[in-house]
Amino acid sequence: LDPGPIGIRVHYSSVNYKDALAATGTGKILRRPEVIGGLDLSGEVIVSEDPDFPCGSQVVAVGGGLGESRDGGFSEYARLPADLLVRLDPGFGTRAAMQIGTAGFTALLAIRRLQALGIRPEDGPLVVSGATGGVGSFAINLLDGMGYAVSALTHKSGCEAYLQAIGAQAILGLEDWSPTGPPLLSARWTGGIDNVGGAELSWMIRSTRRGGAIASVGMAASPELRVTVFPFILRGVSLIGINSTEV
Numbered sequence: 001l002d003p004g005p006i007g008i009r010v011h012y013s014s015v016n017y018k019d020a021l022a023a024t025g026t027g028k029i030l031r032r033p034e035v036i037g038g039l040d041l042s043g044e045v046i047v048s049e050d051p052d053f054p055c056g057s058q059v060v061a062v063g064g065g066l067g068e069s070r071d072g073g074f075s076e077y078a079r080l081p082a083d084l085l086v087r088l089d090p091g092f093g094t095r096a097a098m099q100i101g102t103a104g105f106t107a108l109l110a111i112r113r114l115q116a117l118g119i120r121p122e123d124g125p126l127v128v129s130g131a132t133g134g135v136g137s138f139a140i141n142l143l144d145g146m147g148y149a150v151s152a153l154t155h156k157s158g159c160e161a162y163l164q165a166i167g168a169q170a171i172l173g174l175e176d177w178s179p180t181g182p183p184l185l186s187a188r189w190t191g192g193i194d195n196v197g198g199a200e201l202s203w204m205i206r207s208t209r210r211g212g213a214i215a216s217v218g219m220a221a222s223p224e225l226r227v228t229v230f231p232f233i234l235r236g237v238s239l240i241g242i243n244s245t246e247v
């Protein structure tokens with residue numbers, strides 16, 4: 001294990017998109033070939049000289065190079081510095097912490113960034129792409145709980161009941177948007193969260209209202225983005241980047 005002052009018995013780690021890229025070698029995720037995967041973990045402190053993290057305390061860690069440049073959560077034990085750890089409230093539970101995991105943490109980061117730009121529920125609907133995925137599902141559910149009207153953008157058919165159950169008010173499929181079109185489209189969204197990149201992100205930006213904002217989280221379909229400056233200059237649309245590993 002990579003060295004670290006606090007020893008943890010790992011209880012749970014969630015499986016994220018990047019973990020799959022690392023495991024299959026599809027993406028250059030592991031900075032060293034021998035790094036243990038797992039972008040996050042929760043568990044119990046078993047070795048510590050840090051009074052803030054006494055033995056027996058339950059902790060969670062997300063990002064900070066876990067599963068990329070430092071041994072991650074797919075292991076029985078981990079050794080981490082205190083600045084990567086957050087103590088869990090007694091009763092919350094290490095299982096619940098990883099059910100939320102990187103996906104839920106990232107969705108909330110994106111929502112907070114949109115809120116910081118003044119995107120409020122009364123301003124109009126939001127759109128979330130990659131809707132059936134981890135980040136997309138948490139984003140829809142959290143936004144719905146906060147009073148936002150959310151449209152779910154998905155590639156899948158047959159998932160309407162699921163998306164409605166987690167809070168989507170409208171469901172958009174492949175037939176509802178086009179990868180091509182003019183630099184500005186009819187303005188529909190006050191904001192959005194994109195997990196897919198490429199043509200979908202471009203469409204979301206081009207159909208965002210004056211003063212709206214889109215949070216770019218993922219690139220499940222493509223890292224490329226083809227868009228003119230028109231949405232940004234003529235409509236004052238903001239594009240914000242989210243990185244959960246460096247919070």
Ligand SMILES: NC(=O)c1ccc[n+]([C@@H]2O[C@H](COP(=O)([O-])OP(=O)(O)OC[C@H]3O[C@@H](n4cnc5c(N)ncnc54)[C@H](OP(=O)(O)O)[C@@H]3O)[C@@H](O)[C@H]2O)c1
Nearest residue numbers: 017130131132133134135154155218219220221242243244
């Ligand atoms: N920036 C950050 O800090 C951060 C943190 C976590 C994750 N991410 C990134 O965000 C993206 C989503 O993560 P996730 O955990 O939600 O992943 P996930 O659970 O695997 O979901 C990905 C979703 O993207 C959609 N999708 C569209 N085109 C796709 C394609 N060509 N291949 C695969 N999926 C496609 C699918 O939803 P539909 O069928 O409903 O369209 C799929 O369910 C990934 O790119 C991930 O690396 C970034």
